[in-house]
Amino acid sequence: MIKKYIKRDLYLSRLKPYIGKNIIKTIIGQRRVGKSFLLFQIMDEILKTGVKESEILYINKELFDFDAIKNYADLLNFIKKQEKKEKKTAIFIDEIQDIVHFEKALRHLQASGKYDIYCTGSNANLLSGELVTYLSGRYVEINVFSLSYKEFLVFHKLENNSEALIKYMKYGGMPYLINLELVDDVVYDYLKNIYNSIILKDVVARFNVRNLAFLEKLVRYIADNVGSLVSAKKISDFLKSQKIKISTNVVLNYLNKLALALLIFKVSRFDIKGKRIFEVSEKYYFEDLGLRHAILKYQQGDVNKILENLIYMHLKTCGFEVVVGKIGDKEIDFIAENGQKKVYIQVAYLIVDKKTRDREFGNLLAINDNHPKIVVSMDEVLLDNYAGIKHMHVRDFLSNFVE
Numbered sequence: 001m002i003k004k005y006i007k008r009d010l011y012l013s014r015l016k017p018y019i020g021k022n023i024i025k026t027i028i029g030q031r032r033v034g035k036s037f038l039l040f041q042i043m044d045e046i047l048k049t050g051v052k053e054s055e056i057l058y059i060n061k062e063l064f065d066f067d068a069i070k071n072y073a074d075l076l077n078f079i080k081k082q083e084k085k086e087k088k089t090a091i092f093i094d095e096i097q098d099i100v101h102f103e104k105a106l107r108h109l110q111a112s113g114k115y116d117i118y119c120t121g122s123n124a125n126l127l128s129g130e131l132v133t134y135l136s137g138r139y140v141e142i143n144v145f146s147l148s149y150k151e152f153l154v155f156h157k158l159e160n161n162s163e164a165l166i167k168y169m170k171y172g173g174m175p176y177l178i179n180l181e182l183v184d185d186v187v188y189d190y191l192k193n194i195y196n197s198i199i200l201k202d203v204v205a206r207f208n209v210r211n212l213a214f215l216e217k218l219v220r221y222i223a224d225n226v227g228s229l230v231s232a233k234k235i236s237d238f239l240k241s242q243k244i245k246i247s248t249n250v251v252l253n254y255l256n257k258l259a260l261a262l263l264i265f266k267v268s269r270f271d272i273k274g275k276r277i278f279e280v281s282e283k284y285y286f287e288d289l290g291l292r293h294a295i296l297k298y299q300q301g302d303v304n305k306i307l308e309n310l311i312y313m314h315l316k317t318c319g320f321e322v323v324v325g326k327i328g329d330k331e332i333d334f335i336a337e338n339g340q341k342k343v344y345i346q347v348a349y350l351i352v353d354k355k356t357r358d359r360e361f362g363n364l365l366a367i368n369d370n371h372p373k374i375v376v377s378m379d380e381v382l383l384d385n386y387a388g389i390k391h392m393h394v395r396d397f398l399s400n401f402v403e
Contacts, residue, residue: 005037006155006178010317012041014142019045020054022113024106024135026127027120029144030262030287031202032194034175035120036060038144039092042118046090054116055087060094072105079109090116097121097206103135110138122202124260145317146288147173149310149398156182165395169306170298172290184298191294195263198291202261209257214239214246218254222264222284223296227308229269229281255284262287267312270323270335272367283324285312303378307394308333308347311376314398315345330363341372348377351391361386374401 011027018025019042029035043056057079059066069075075093083089091109096102096119109115127139147155149168155178158164171177171187174194180186199216203209221235232251239246258264265285269278286292289309298306315322315336325332325344334345344367346360364373365387373389376397383391392401 005040006175007041008034008038008144008151010148010151011038011142011144012045015042016045018140019049020116022110022116024110024139025118026139026141027118027144028124028126028141028262029120029122030146031122031198032174032176033144033146033288035122035144036094037175039094039118039120043090043092046116054090055084056090056092057082058092058094061098062095069099071100072102072108075099075102075105076108088114088116091118093117093119095120095122097123097126103127107135107138110135122198122262123206124262143316145173145313146290147175148314148317149173149395160395160399162395165398169289169303169310170293172288172293174288174290177290187290188294191290195291195294198261198263203257203263206261207257209254211246211250214244214250215254215258217244218251219258219263220295222255222258223286223292226285226292226302226305227283228305230284231281234281263291265312265316268323270325272325272327272332272335277323278326285309287313289313304347304349307349307376307378310394311345311347311397314401318402325367327363327366330366332363332367343371344373346375348375351375351377351379351383357383357386361389364389 015025027035027038039058043058046054046056059069059078061069069078079089079091099105106117106119109117127135127141149165152158152168152173153160153164155175158167167182171182172191174191176190177187180190203215204212209215218235221238222230232248232255235251236246236248255266259266263286265287267283267285269281270276271278286309289306292309312322312334315334318338320336320338322334322336325335332344333347336343336345344364346364348356348360351357351360360375364375367373374397375389375391376394377391378394380393382393
């Protein structure tokens, strides 16, 4: 077991209250975002604190050593053979979705009260639908993402400057990049392999997808339209113009599968005045920008899209639920809420003239409430408090805006 890692305290702090408790800890995240190393971090925390002198049992379904564990019965038999009855066992199961009917094993283990259970998965609906009912009240879910900007600086030992920000914008936050030279050919070859793994294992194989060629065209379309309003009909019409006939239902189905694999996130639009979610046209953002650039080459002309994606993922990492706002004919890039706090955010590359300033700040001024409002841009010279609206540099926002 490789246990060398850089701590990710944000996630450990979210898990600590549940360590040693008789509740299933599920850690959900895209492939290669560092879920396994978070498990190692928890193991060390258990050993350090001596939680009831727990015995640790680690199962990783990505390793051949555990290939014989195919279903829930195999899992229970394996655990029974390995456990030491005089000690409480802390069980760590990596990529549990690869075990058929794993939920039956989890319920049995949790009901016995003898285990401290942790598992990871690469599917957004790992515990959903019938499973929520089956395991109701028995689990807590922690979402893990690729490195935040602050983590990126720590992992790569970089100063917080414009050069570091550009590297983060270009290469994203996959933790393993600390072992590679940060140059295009090296990084994007590695990231293409991750992308292929996600597509083939978490989409094609898991959901029995047949039209791989269309799936890859769809991903490229989303990559090219990050931050733009997208509808299944719009995509279907575009494909028809390319002599490709795909129904809107198939488009929606494939988009949903990409979201379940955590490659992309769908963000709904919210009518601020009407207090309702629009049922058509959403925006999509990538979990990791490096993967987006491995699919569609990084270009300076895409900087507005890239910045929106950065800010969206930072808000997700900080634990916010995020929607796109609409008030009349004006759009609010993000409305973020976490139960205690609500904030409105506009994202722009540069506030270059009065027209841009009036648009970005004016949209926020149209909202008649007292929640914080922020314009985020890459301007080195920031505007003073503009009618109560704060203006922040992207680096400052990514470094200092936290949950």
